[in-house]
Every structure is written in structure tokens, then in C-alpha cells.
Amino acid sequence: MRVAVITFPGSNCDYDLYHAVKQVGAEAEFIWHRQRGLDGFDAVLLPGGFSYGDYLRAGAIARFSPIMEDVVAFAKRGGPVVGICNGFQILCESGLLPGALIRNESLRFQSEDCLLRVERNDTRFTTDYRAGEIIKVPLAHAEGNYRASDEVIAELEAEGRVLFRYVDAQGDATPEANPNGARNNIAGIINAAGNVMGMMPHPERAMESLLGSENGLGVFTSLVATPVAG
Amino acid sequence: MSRYRLEIRVTPRPGILDPQGKAIHHALHSLGWNGVDDVRVGKAIHLEIEADSADAARSEADAMCQKLLANPVTEDYEVYQVEEA
Numbered sequence: 180m181r182v183a184v185i186t187f188p189g190s191n192c193d194y195d196l197y198h199a200v201k202q203v204g205a206e207a208e209f210i211w212h213r214q215r216g217l218d219g220f221d222a223v224l225l226p227g228g229f230s231y232g233d234y235l236r237a238g239a240i241a242r243f244s245p246i247m248e249d250v251v252a253f254a255k256r257g258g259p260v261v262g263i264c265n266g267f268q269i270l271c272e273s274g275l276l277p278g279a280l281i282r283n284e285s286l287r288f289q290s291e292d293c294l295l296r297v298e299r300n301d302t303r304f305t306t307d308y309r310a311g312e313i314i315k316v317p318l319a320h321a322e323g324n325y326r327a328s329d330e331v332i333a334e335l336e337a338e339g340r341v342l343f344r345y346v347d348a349q350g351d352a353t354p355e356a357n358p359n360g361a362r363n364n365i366a367g368i369i370n371a372a373g374n375v376m377g378m379m380p381h382p383e384r385a386m387e388s389l390l391g392s393e394n395g396l397g398v399f400t401s402l403v404a405t406p407v408a409g
Numbered sequence: 410m411s412r413y414r415l416e417i418r419v420t421p422r423p424g425i426l427d428p429q430g431k432a433i434h435h436a437l438h439s440l441g442w443n444g445v446d447d448v449r450v451g452k453a454i455h456l457e458i459e460a461d462s463a464d465a466a467r468s469e470a471d472a473m474c475q476k477l478l479a480n481p482v483t484e485d486y487e488v489y490q491v492e493e494a
Contacts, residue, residue: 235477235478236480239477239480240477243477271482272480277482278482279480279482279483281421281425281426281428281483282428282429283428284426284428285428286428286429286432324426324428326425326426326482326483327482328482360426360428
């Protein structure tokens with residue numbers, strides 16, 4: 180499997196993603212945001228960071244980078260696309276995922292480990308987890324407060340499109356376990372077709388138990404193990 | 410073609426939590442301005458546009474807001490002060 184890691188000016192998790200993809204045995208390649216074309220790639224990853232300095236809104240300017248036209252086309256063809264942290268913000272800005280990510284309720288940049296409940300394991304991003312499994316991964320963001328209209332939130336919940344939720348050690352989605360004020364403790368979602376996923380926490384920073392946790396590994400092993408569609 | 414000066418105000422939509430506004434609200438109260446009921450923080454974007462008419466300048470600014478300057482999920486916008494520079 181050949182995976183594109185898109186790099187924007189201000190991306191800073193691109194090497195982590197590159198390393199994560201290599202670690203699970205796939206080919207990784209950096210694609211600069213001004214390049215065009217994603218032919219020959221089987222998956223696309225949008226890294227975390229501060230593309231364009233988060234000017235205007237996080238992800239708002241990156242979403243108009245030349246490569247994003249190809250990312251949107253790739254997603255529309257059913258290709259798997261994952262956005263992490265700033266990548267999630269870019270996916271929301273581009274309309275590939277619904278909703279928006281606004282300033283954390285705390286007004287602080289939150290940098291800490293969080294616990295997530297994996298809501299489903301029948302998606303191409305979570306097959307290597309158990310449904311309901313609780314994983315520990317780091318998060319680091321100032322704008323991770325997921326917002327959408329009541330209708331959109333209801334639709335996400337009804338269709339099982341909330342993939343990761345902030346929970347406490349008992350697995351309950353309490354207000355105390357919510358690091359940023361996100362509605363319904365939402366940490367990650369998928370699109371209706373199931374091929375585009377965005378999440379605020381960083382699974383690529385939880386790949387080795389020596390470095391604190393390998394709970395993020397499953398996102399990448401699942402992605403690589405799922406047969407390529409079309 | 411004339412040059413028009415526009416101000417675009419982008420504000421958090423009603424019902425959308427505004428953490429910055431909330432923090433400023435608290436600060437104003439702690440400074441004794443207890444009469445302040447609500448604070449919302451937005452941003453102002455100043456543009457100078459070459460256009461055929463004030464209306465044309467305004468509709469261009471409107472398109473910019475819809476495409477880039479405001480996020481319809483969380484923000485409202487208004488275009489103000491159309492005047493020749």
C-alpha cells in the first residue's frame with residue numbers, strides 16, 4: 180500500500196505520520212501542498228500542525244491549497260483519507276467532513292494524554308480495535324472543540340459516525356473527560372461513505388510502548404490491512 | 410472602476426459558545442463592570458476593492474465571505490461601510 184502524507188507550510192506532524200505508515204509496513208511519501216495529482220496512492224493522510232499559522236481559522240487557508248482539489252477528488256472516488264488534528268480541521272473546512280472545530284472551552288492549548296472509546300470496529304480505520312475498547316493517546320490543540328448544528332450531531336449519532344469519544348477510565352463520556360468542550364465528547368468522526376475520517380488526538384504519537392503508549396497503532400494497522408476499494 | 414473600502418465583521422453565531430467572549434466577560438466583571446450581560450468576540454476584516462459600483466464591491470465581498478472569510482457552521486458575517494476610498 181502506498182500512502183501520501185500531505186505537507187502544508189506549518190505542518191509539524193508529517194514526519195510522525197510518515198514514520199507511523201512505515202512502521203506498519205506500508206510505503207509513505209511526502210506530497211507538498213503545491214504538487215498536483217494523487218495517482219497511484221491508496222490512502223491520503225493530512226497531518227497535524229499549524230498550516231498557514233492557523234490564520235483566519237485553523238485549516239481555512241490550507242483547504243484551498245492546490246493538492247486539496249486532488250484530495251477531494253480522491254475522497255469522492257472512495258479513497259481513504261485521514262486527517263489528524265489540523266488535518267481534521269482542514270477536512271471540516273473543505274466540507275469532506277461536517278461541522279467545525281472552534282477554540283477549546285478552557286481557552287488553553289491542551290497538551291495531555293486522553294482516553295478515547297473506540298465506538299465501532301467495523302470501519303476501515305478501526306478493524307484492529309475491539310468495539311468499545313478504551314485507548315490512551317496524546318492530544319495537543321487549541322481548537323478541538325467540535326461543533327455542528329443539532330441536526331448534524333443527531334445524524335452523526337444516529338448513523339454511528341462518531342468513531343472516537345473522550346471518556347474517563349470507566350469508559351463514560353463525562354464532562355470531566357472532555358478536554359475541549361466538544362459536543363457529545365466527540366473526538367473523531369467519519370463521513371457517510373465511511374472512507375474519510377478526522378480526529379483531534381494523535382494516534383501517530385502513540386506507536387511505541389517505550390514512548391508511553393502503542394494504542395494508536397490500530398488506526399494505521401487497520402488502514403493498511405483494509406483492501407483497497409476500486 | 411472605483412476603489413471601495415469595506416469592513417467585514419465576522420461574529421460567532423448565536424448559540425455557538427464563544428470562549429473568548431466568556432473570558433472577557435469574566436474579566437470585565439472582576440474589574441467592576443457588573444452591568445455587562447454578554448460579550449461576543451468576532452473579527453473585523455478591512456478590504457479595499459476595485460469595482461464598478463458599490464453594489465458590485467459588496468457582492469464580491471459577500472462571495473469572499475461565503476467561500477473563505479467566514480465559516481457558516483460557526484460564524485455570521487456582515488459587510489459594512491461601503492464608501493469610495
